[in-house]
Amino acid sequence: AQSVTQPDARVTVSEGASLQLRCKYSYSATPYLFWYVQYPRQGLQLLLKYYSGDPVVQGVNGFEAEFSKSNSSFHLRKASVHWSDSAVYFCAVSSNYAQGLTFGLGTRVSVFP
């Protein structure tokens, strides 16, 4: 069975600093990988996705993620965070899209001025 681990439940960063959120997945083949963001009292919004090709994928709002097959990882990065990036970030994996996504527990990011 596939699984996703986000080892950091909470991350606190200063505005303007860089951010990296870690994600490790468990799946026998190459999966579909996603990062979603959830702002307070909102549904989830897609930040970026990886299916194949270039292991570095660009997303919205300056986010990017890097896929590593050898490390079974899909870490999310942003060079300079803004206070509006405060949210919960979910990494997700799918082997068969019709069966939905398997989510990690999420990382709550707090950006302070």
Place this chain on the structure above:
Amino acid sequence: GGIITQTPKFLIGQEGQKLTLKCQQNFNHDTMYWYRQDSGKGLRLIYYSITENDLQKGDLSEGYDASREKKSSFSLTVTSAQKNEMAVFLCASSITPGQNTEVFFGKGTRLTVV
């Protein structure tokens, strides 16, 4: 673009009560999902449906029923609400199958059982 509308936004129920959550999407997507979100536990799949009148159980289906009578709507029923239960239920949809598919989410229904 489209939208997923979940009703009600807030739902307060009593222990043992049967409660129904509704979801409508105007993306014309084939597949719809219900997820439960608990604090500290991420999102867990309750039911999904790949087409009208289809139902597939997820990891957390016990205690729930679902109904997909139309392509655009997907309902979830809590068969017997548990006391002190608090969770957010998220409805989602996607076109399947496809490499460029994306799962879209509604804003959720917050359930509190007293």
